[in-house]
Amino acid sequence: MAATFEQSLARLEEITAKLERGDAPLEESVKLYEEGSALAVECEKILADARQHVALLATNADGVVEETPFAVESQ
Amino acid sequence: MDALTVSQVNRLVKGLLEKDETLQSLLVRGEISNYKRYTSGHHYFTLKDADCSLRCVMFMNDAARLRFTPADGMTVLAAGHLSVYQRDGQYQLYCASLMQAGEGDLTAAFEALKAKLAEEGLFDRAHKKPLPRYPMRVALVTSPSGAVVMDMVRIFRKRWPLCKLIVAPCRVQGQEAPGEIVSCLRYVNNNALADVIIVGRGGGSAEDLWAFNDERVARAIFASRIPVVSAVGHEPDVTIADHVADLRASTPSHAAELVSPDKDELTMRVASLRERLLRAPFTERASQNVRRLTDRLLRAFERQTLSCAQALAVSAGRLRALDPLRVLSRGYAIVTDESGVAVKDAQSLKAGCRVTVRPERGAAVCVVESVN
Structure with a gap:
């Protein structure tokens, strides 16, 4: 599975802090900057594209608990 | 078998009682007798029913939370645990909370359960898990x-x-x-x-x-x-x-x-991180470099463009200059007057003046005989 939002955000914060300290060698800084930019784009996309999934646990005819769609009234 | 000391016996009994789960989480109903508040802040009393009695102690911190003043003859619910006071070899109820039995059953049961679970540590801060x-x-x-x-x-x-x-x-x-x-x-x-x-x-x-x-x-x-x-x-x-x-x-x-x-909020935070990335010393330096390079490139490009334009102008001039010669090659000639100006109108000439005739090759100086 791809990195979670939490991991991506944490990494982005780490990279930003590191670049702000300005102590990484140039080549590494270039890489970090590229990674950070990509992470920012990724995080923005995750936040913008999120669609909530709502499930209702229900017991089926065989007595097995399964997830069923939960009808949410639209606003 | 070696003889035990009295302390050892009392310690053994204490250990035994404290191992018993039921005894460690008790709710006892009884009538108060012999209630005493000591100057230490601890309260001591006995709970009785028709046949028996049970020694009880309530320590200062717990006693401070009492919502009523216990008195002899009251029927109460006491929550706490059982242990041994080793000095006297006396087992007693260490009472965490007391409520009046007459308070209404729901309230009493609620308070009693609350006291019991509190006593067991179910409410302790130490057990609280952080939220993700x-x-x-x-x-x-x-x-x-x-x-x-x-x-x-x-x-x-x-x-x-x-x-x-x-x-x-x-x-x-x-x-x-x-x-x-x-x-x-x-x-x-x-x-x-x-x-x-x-x-x-x-x-x-x-x-x-x-x-x-x-x-x-x-x-x-x-x-x-x-x-x-x-x-x-x-x-x-x-x-x-x-x-x-x-x-x-x-x-x-x-x-x-x-x-x-x-x-x-998170979207704003990500945006601000992106901003900070752009302002980080490295990026700032890098973007200065980029700006410098861009400037140089632009200047170089401008120079390049300039020289192109000049070349173009020269070529165009040359083309213009070349054009009449092509006409001459077809048998035409240019006639200039004595000052070297091309003659466009015969009226500008007089009989007797000199003109120069230039065909494609060479030149001939001629004298004008008449002007029509």
Whole structure:
């Protein structure tokens, strides 16, 4: 599975802090900057594209608990 | 067999009593006699029924929480644990709380259970689990019908649509409610369905909320490996479940807000991180470099363009200059007057003046005989 939002955000914060300290060698800084930019784009996309999934646990005819769609009234 | 000291015997008995789970979480009904407050702040008394008596002590901190003044002859419920006062070889009830038995059964039972669970440590800060900052799966243990669950879903939708919501349906009042709440809590735990659980219901009368004062529910919340947020009723109602939960919310909607990070805030945070990336010393330096290079490139380009334009102009001039010669090659000639100006009109000449005639090659100086 791809990195979670939490991991991506944490990494982005780490990279930003590191670049702000300005102590990484140039080549590494270039890489970090590229990674950070990509992470920012990724995080923005995750936040913008999120669609909530709502499930209702229900017991089926065989007595097995399964997830069923939960009808949410639209606003 | 070696003889034991008295201290050893008392220590043995104490150890034995403290190992017994029932004795460590007792609720005792009895009549107070011989109630004494010592200057140390501790209270000592005896509980009696028709046949027997039991020594009791209530330490200063617990006694400070008493909501009434105990007196001889009162019938009370005492919650606490049994142990031995080793110096006297005397077992006694270490009483954590006392309530008057006449207070009304629900209240008395509530206070008694609360005291018992508090004594056991179910409410201790040390057991409170932190909530995940960015939960990706949230279980809602509540009634699947009605406004409460919809309100929570709406709040999640607005604030934190990244997470999956799992509604674990149960009744939230009546005889069956505690068992169903417990089953849901266990099911979500056993199948690791969520990062955090909200358990609750909307407001109601004390009787409506009673499932959340049930000992089974309290123990199931305590046993949950997944952090539990309690959300029962409205602000003033504090249930046993609220005390055991890792976090207490005043209402289900409040619980949804406590659990969900705000998407808009996070979007702003990411934007500000992006901004900071751009302003970081490295980036600043790099972008200065880029600017410098761009400038040089532009200047070079301008020079290049300039010389091109000049070449073009020269070529064009040359072309223009070349053009008449092509005419001359076809047999025409240019006639210039004595000052070298091309003659366009014969009237500008007079008989006797000189003109120069230039065909494609060479030149001939001629004298004008007449002008027509």
